[in-house]
Amino acid sequence: MKGTIIKGIGGFYYVKASDNVYECKARGVFRKKRITPTIGDVVEIETSGEKGSIVDILDRRSYLVRPPVANIDTMLLVVAAAAPEPSLFLIDKMLVNAEINNIHPVLCINKTDLEKRNDIKKLYENAGYEVFCVSAEKNKGTDKLKKYLSGRTTAFAGLSGVGKSSLLSIITEDTLETGDVSEKIQRGRHTTRHVELFELNNGGFVLDTPGFSSLELEGIKADELWEYFPEMRNHRDECRFRGCSHINEPDCVIKNKVESGEIASTRYGSYTQLYKQLKSVKEWEKK
Numbered sequence: 001m002k003g004t005i006i007k008g009i010g011g012f013y014y015v016k017a018s019d020n021v022y023e024c025k026a027r028g029v030f031r032k033k034r035i036t037p038t039i040g041d042v043v044e045i046e047t048s049g050e051k052g053s054i055v056d057i058l059d060r061r062s063y064l065v066r067p068p069v070a071n072i073d074t075m076l077l078v079v080a081a082a083a084p085e086p087s088l089f090l091i092d093k094m095l096v097n098a099e100i101n102n103i104h105p106v107l108c109i110n111k112t113d114l115e116k117r118n119d120i121k122k123l124y125e126n127a128g129y130e131v132f133c134v135s136a137e138k139n140k141g142t143d144k145l146k147k148y149l150s151g152r153t154t155a156f157a158g159l160s161g162v163g164k165s166s167l168l169s170i171i172t173e174d175t176l177e178t179g180d181v182s183e184k185i186q187r188g189r190h191t192t193r194h195v196e197l198f199e200l201n202n203g204g205f206v207l208d209t210p211g212f213s214s215l216e217l218e219g220i221k222a223d224e225l226w227e228y229f230p231e232m233r234n235h236r237d238e239c240r241f242r243g244c245s246h247i248n249e250p251d252c253v254i255k256n257k258v259e260s261g262e263i264a265s266t267r268y269g270s271y272t273q274l275y276k277q278l279k280s281v282k283e284w285e286k287k
């Protein structure tokens, strides 16, 4: 039987398969192959009663290292319209970081009951991202978001206090007892939170990814960074110099578009800042 690992506790994996959750152990063969079953993995299990064992792990679509979760399709980057004030640099960094991990990033502006922030919506739509504006408090825009999330595995990421648990509770209210998500997320607050997938009623899973927003970029070179900015990768090979880094080169299409306002200066500012960070990491590693 095929299923999805939704959580792991004390050496057991809890596998959701058809309408049941099976408490499973992993076969020793994975240790030899040096693969560890991970939350989000699609696995083949053999069951007897409520127990089972994992006999195969199917190929992963994506793999996030921190927190370790397999097969995340979408990263919903949640920011608050206000309280806490959004940082455009942090948004840009997280958008890039999701794509580095092979995960499709989408922006979600919560707390729009406090402020609209259509400026941020426009900024990121122009850059090529999908943007959802919601209010968990007033239950606005959440139906549209719910529809979008069905059928895929979505990680919620964002700073503490932006409303991730509030949104997760609303999104899962048909499938979970009221308060289940927030209780589970709350419980782990002062220790290491364990990650768990919550199922949606139209299929698909959602999860919280504590700590993702504080990760630095890893795994790409500075000269590849522009490919992680949708509005820049649309202009591949248009600059005068092949392999233009869009930093100091003359006749740079990207810099011209920043000057004309077609590419937002905040986005380009984040690009140069992240570029420098990636360069300095490289220099440091060489020593």
Ligand SMILES: Nc1nc2c(ncn2[C@@H]2O[C@H](COP(=O)(O)OP(=O)(O)OP(=O)(O)O)[C@@H](O)[C@H]2O)c(=O)[nH]1
Pocket (backbone or CB within 6 Å): 110, 111, 112, 113, 114, 134, 135, 136, 137, 138, 158, 159, 160, 161, 162, 163, 164, 165, 166, 167
């Ligand atoms: N005005 C307003 N407040 C909200 C909204 N959504 C959440 N809040 C409030 O913002 C605070 C933080 O919400 P949480 O859902 O706990 O935020 P979180 O992102 O899960 O925070 P961490 O668990 O610390 O990562 C709570 O006091 C919520 O009541 C909203 O749409 N509008």
Ligand SMILES: [Zn+2]
Pocket (backbone or CB within 6 Å): 239, 240, 244, 245, 246, 247, 249, 251, 252, 253, 254, 255
């Ligand atoms: Zn250029």
